[in-house]
Amino acid sequence: MFKRVPGTRDILPEEIAYWQKLEAVARKVFSLYNYKEIRTPVIEESALFSRSLGEFAEIVKKQMFLIKNKEDSYVLRPEGTASIVRAYLEGNLDKSGRFSKFYYIGPMFRLERPQKGRQRQFHHIGAEAIGSSSPWIDAEIIMVADAILKADQITGYSLNINTLGCPKDKLALVDMLREELKGKLGGLCQECKERFKHNIIRILDCKKQECRKVVKGLSIQDKHLCGDCRQHFNQVKRSLDAEGLSYEVNRQLVRGLDYYTRTVFEFKHDSLGAQDALGAGGRYDNLVKDLGGPQVGSVGFAFGVERLLLVSDLKKHGPQREVVFIIVLGDRAKDAGARLLSGLRAAGIAADTDYQEKSLKGAMRLADDLGSDLVLILGDNELEKNVVIFKDMRRGKQEQINLEEVVDKVKEKIET
Ligand code: HAM
Numbered sequence: 077m078f079k080r081v082p083g084t085r086d087i088l089p090e091e092i093a094y095w096q097k098l099e100a101v102a103r104k105v106f107s108l109y110n111y112k113e114i115r116t117p118v119i120e121e122s123a124l125f126s127r128s129l130g131e132f133a134e135i136v137k138k139q140m141f142l143i144k145n146k147e148d149s150y151v152l153r154p155e156g157t158a159s160i161v162r163a164y165l166e167g168n169l170d171k172s173g174r175f176s177k178f179y180y181i182g183p184m185f186r187l188e189r190p191q192k193g194r195q196r197q198f199h200h201i202g203a204e205a206i207g208s209s210s211p212w213i214d215a216e217i218i219m220v221a222d223a224i225l226k227a228d229q230i231t232g233y234s235l236n237i238n239t240l241g242c243p244k245d246k247l248a249l250v251d252m253l254r255e256e257l258k259g260k261l262g263g264l265c266q267e268c269k270e271r272f273k274h275n276i277i278r279i280l281d282c283k284k285q286e287c288r289k290v291v292k293g294l295s296i297q298d299k300h301l302c303g304d305c306r307q308h309f310n311q312v313k314r315s316l317d318a319e320g321l322s323y324e325v326n327r328q329l330v331r332g333l334d335y336y337t338r339t340v341f342e343f344k345h346d347s348l349g350a351q352d353a354l355g356a357g358g359r360y361d362n363l364v365k366d367l368g369g370p371q372v373g374s375v376g377f378a379f380g381v382e383r384l385l386l387v388s389d390l391k392k393h394g395p396q397r398e399v400v401f402i403i404v405l406g407d408r409a410k411d412a413g414a415r416l417l418s419g420l421r422a423a424g425i426a427a428d429t430d431y432q433e434k435s436l437k438g439a440m441r442l443a444d445d446l447g448s449d450l451v452l453i454l455g456d457n458e459l460e461k462n463v464v465i466f467k468d469m470r471r472g473k474q475e476q477i478n479l480e481e482v483v484d485k486v487k488e489k490i491e492t
Contacts, residue, residue, distance in 0.1 A: 130334025
């Protein structure tokens with residue numbers, strides 16, 4: 077028997093209801109904030125990501141699913157931001173000069189070692205606001221993300237924020253880190269020794285014990301920030317304060333992708349263990365320009381859907397019980413049963429029947445598995461009397477009603 081590829085999952089019908097609920101909640105929140113949906117292909121040119129995320133970003137170095145043929149090098153998208161900026165430019169949306177707010181829901185691919193909360197195919201719910209450098213939009217993006225968590229009734233999460241500053245500030249940070257870390261290289265993990273050469277900022281958020289110890293001893297605070305970047309960050313904080321959103325400023329939050337400038341943030345949930353980020357994002361003021369467009373500021377975020385589902389209470393509420401189940405007994409009742417089924421569906425009522433010729437007991441079990449609150453039984457005897465047996469499973473009641481009245485009666489029951 078074939079098995080699914082490691083690090084991927086089948087979402088079977090029993091689970092899909094939670095995904096749909098989560099997606100519906102996100103769509104509702106996005107529409108309240110006037111974010112419009114965008115869908116881009118799952119394959120892109122690989123250079124799009126090496127240019128955007130940085131040649132030395134872990135994702136680019138180790139985690140890209142490459143698809144190569146003689147002429148082309150494509151990749152399964154590891155994230156959405158670069159694709160959306162590409163689509164924004166290719167669709168000439170920059171030419172309108174208008175500020176654009178997008179949201180997206182879809183699969184992403186990273187060639188990682190699978191573990192809890194870390195897969196090779198996972199899903200993002202994310203948003204990108206392209207064309208504004210205003211700190212108020214940083215705050216809005218964070219508020220949208222927070223509103224999605226609240227609407228999903230997720231509790232127990234925390235929000236960390238930081239600012240990396242503008243590209244000049246980032247260079248100043250790199251210089252400071254190089255100076256401070258050069259005498260402490262022996263205490264770092266092998267990977268961070270490599271990062272010291274090409275991706276030094278990432279050392280700050282290495283999760284390894286030995287590196288955390290070294291990083292704790294560094295004196296880096298916000299000395300590398302210029303006046304404008306400080307002001308920008310102060311306004312973001314003021315806006316979050318005004319909304320009553322609690323957050324912690326974490327100077328070691330740096331994120332793994334090169335495109336970030338200024339504000340970065342992460343929503344964490346302790347119950348997730350090692351992979352504790354529910355979602356993350358930040359500002360990327362140079363990406364549009366780097367990909368051939370105008371110099372416009374942008375900011376966005378993405379949640380990992382699988383991780384949201386791990387911490388959400390949605391599953392506790394069980395599946396929705398809303399399918400009416402018809403049990404037809406005897407050959408003569410079959411046509412009338414089929415007509416009844418069509419009549420219910422035409423009236424907008426979800427209905428189903430047993431196609432396996434089960435006994436009454438077996439069919440009742442099937443109805444129960446489906447979570448049907450209403451079961452209609454139609455046998456040859458009932459057909460002769462022009463009635464059906466109407467079983468209200470929730471109230472444990474049963475009655476006979478006229479065939480012609482069934483649809484109205486079911487509607488009435490469903491609405492009460
Ligand atoms: P990211 O932090 O790489 O950011 O991914 C966002 C979220 O996706 C993570 O916080 C995590 O919940 C989830 N995630 C990432 N990798 C995996 C995985 N292998 N398995 C399961 N879940 C995963 C971005 O991708 C940026 N594009 C976010 C952004 C949007 N920044 C600005 N705009």
